[in-house]
Amino acid sequence: MVDIDLKKVTSRKCKCLDCGNEFKGVGKKVKCPSCQSENVECSE
Ligand SMILES: [Zn+2]
16 A cells, blocks of 8 residues: 655745735745735744
8 A cells, every 4th residue: 555645745834924914835935925025934
């Protein structure tokens, strides 16, 4: 039986420091989908 590892996709919980929007960040450079700000804080 083969187990497919779905945890390979890096997604983190991010919060925009400008507008307070919380979203899922994928990748290295995360941008707020609401205000397009790069001033976001992410937790691993
Ligand atoms: Zn924002």
